[in-house]
Ligand code: HEM
């Protein structure tokens with residue numbers, strides 16, 4: 001977001017949480033919770049798990065703001081964030097991130113289960129430290145490996161309700177894991193000059209735009225194939241299958257457009273589509289779970 005935040009306001013703290021990203025993370029986690037059982041998951045568990053996973057993701061996002069504060073100040077997309085703007089001190093941000101992270105862990109340990117608490121903690125460290133401190137500055141595969149943290153929420157939602165890791169939950173993980181590279185690289189192509197300026201080795205900077213476009217196309221094809229698995233394993237039904245194929249073809253269409261029209265606008269449209277794609281495919285999983293339609 002590039003709007004200038006109001007000084008000394010709660011909006012600064014909200015901005016630290018990357019609220020739109022975390023909202024989608026929470027949605028995918030909730031879909032994991034609903035898909036984990038045939039009927040309705042227990043409402044108290046649903047609320048505690050949503051709160052715990054959401055606060056952990058927000059804490060990870062705030063730590064990312066703290067660690068990246070210098071690079072963020074150099075890039076047009078990020079320079080209006082609360083730390084580069086000087087609206088919050090580093091101490092404010094760390095205290096905030098630490099507090100919500102601790103609350104998240106206490107909720108998950110005492111009101112959900114220790115497996116979910118442990119896996120959520122791994123995801124938090126995976127994004128806030130492993131990705132932000134090391135991978136992001138080291139290798140153009142940063143977001144492929146770091147994507148595991150962002151892919152975890154539906155798995156976390158599932159373990160919150162059942163206490164165990166089910167292969168179907170791993171399919172949900174796989175969908176977000178394969179979705180992340182085309183999601184991010186579309187944006188990275190449009191913002192490649194900014195990343196080059198701050199020496200962050202994103203794929204379009206290190207391997208060029210043509211190679212990145214090809215990778216996006218290959219990942220969208222792999223994504224369409226991966227999204228067939230919930231149907232092929234009997235986890236989901238026709239509504240999901242039709243949605244996954246249409247949405248997947250849509251993503252491939254955008255990736256092909258990027259090969260044809262080499263402007264930043266097409267790249268940003270692909271990035272915007274990736275977000276709608278993830279929202280809709282998880283919505284389809286949810287609708288299909290409660291209103292299954294079978295081939296007779
Ligand atoms: C390593 C993994 C990921 C990377 C590197 C990444 C990168 C990014 C970047 C750089 C932005 C632009 C942010 C901005 O300008 O404010 C963004 C936006 C967004 N991302 Fe991702 N992302 C990742 C994973 C995810 C995941 C797992 C989700 C949700 C499940 C997600 C959902 C979104 C949404 C909803 C936006 C739009 C935010 C807005 O409009 O403010 N991303 N992503």
Ligand SMILES: CC(C)=CCC/C(C)=C/CC/C(C)=C/COP(=O)(O)OP(=O)(O)O
Nearest residue numbers: 021056057060061064120123124127149150
């Ligand atoms: C459950 C749990 C703890 C999950 C944590 C996952 C999480 C918060 C993922 C966020 C993904 C994201 C926005 C990455 C961009 O970071 P960036 O630093 O590359 O982007 P930026 O330049 O916009 O800051």
